């Protein structure tokens with residue numbers, strides 16, 4: 001058994017990628033029941049929300065599940081206590097410095113896997129005590145950095161060559177080909193975002209799921225924001241705007257409109273995020289089927 005599987009305690013080394021604070025206990029439980037590692041996306045949640053969600057997942061499955069903590073959240077210490085009490089053994093941490101939190105994670109008898117976008121950040125997280133790394137290449141959906149980024153084809157073996165802890169690849173994985181490819185690159189597992197977003201159990205707006213199904217190569221672009229980029233599905237409006245070099249897109253699209261846009265499917269307000277792998281997704285399927293096909 002790989003070190004990663006020992007940490008996760010599930011059958012397959014597949015982790016559900018956090019999607020902001022989008023949480024469906026039913027989706028998480030379905031992922032766990034299918035043998036993968038379902039995860040709460042706690043983002044900027046407070047302790048009460050974390051407790052409620054953890055209890056809801058526990059009521060639906062007795063399989064192990066985890067949680068993603070965004071390191072900028074002030075409530076993380078309280079949340080860690082709640083997760084430990086709920087029996088969560090392994091969490092992931094992202095967006096922020098891992099320097100302080102790993103001591104507490106270990107004091108609680110838990111393991112932590114840090115999400116990193118570059119070799120430098122991966123090494124820093126290992127030095128800070130991370131027990132594993134999720135390495136996310138430029139293909140990935142979600143927020144991206146303004147710095148130059150590598151594809152997983154290069155980034156995964158590069159990081160694997162320089163760290164001792166297990167590496168999980170995130171970005172570009174939707175089927176057994178992508179899954180086997182990242183294992184061949186030296187990762188011990190895969191983190192899946194977009195493919196689970198476009199699943200039967202996902203609570204994403206139907207227009208969001210349809211936009212993923214409709215997209216092909218060239219439809220997934222990087223939208224510049226003030227301090228970050230976000231990988232999005234292009235809209236007709238955005239396509240036109242991108243042709244105007246004088247237009248500062250970071251002034252057109254503001255993250256404050258994201259919850260409303262994604263919640264209502266009004267993607268002119270803020271485009272829906274998804275990974276480049278959207279081009280490979282042509283059918284909404286139950287997560288059990290997605291996972292079974294991936295590991296087949």
Ligand SMILES: Cc1cc2nc3c(=O)[nH]c(=O)nc-3n(C[C@H](O)[C@H](O)[C@H](O)COP(=O)(O)O)c2cc1C
Nearest residue numbers: 017018019020094140141142171172193194273275
């Ligand atoms: C809409 C969206 C929101 C995301 N939000 C987060 C987040 O809040 N925290 C995080 O660590 N990763 C986030 N991610 C990244 C995913 O957890 C995952 O690593 C990524 O989607 C993997 O690439 P894939 O989409 O090609 O599978 C997000 C991804 C998407 C598509």
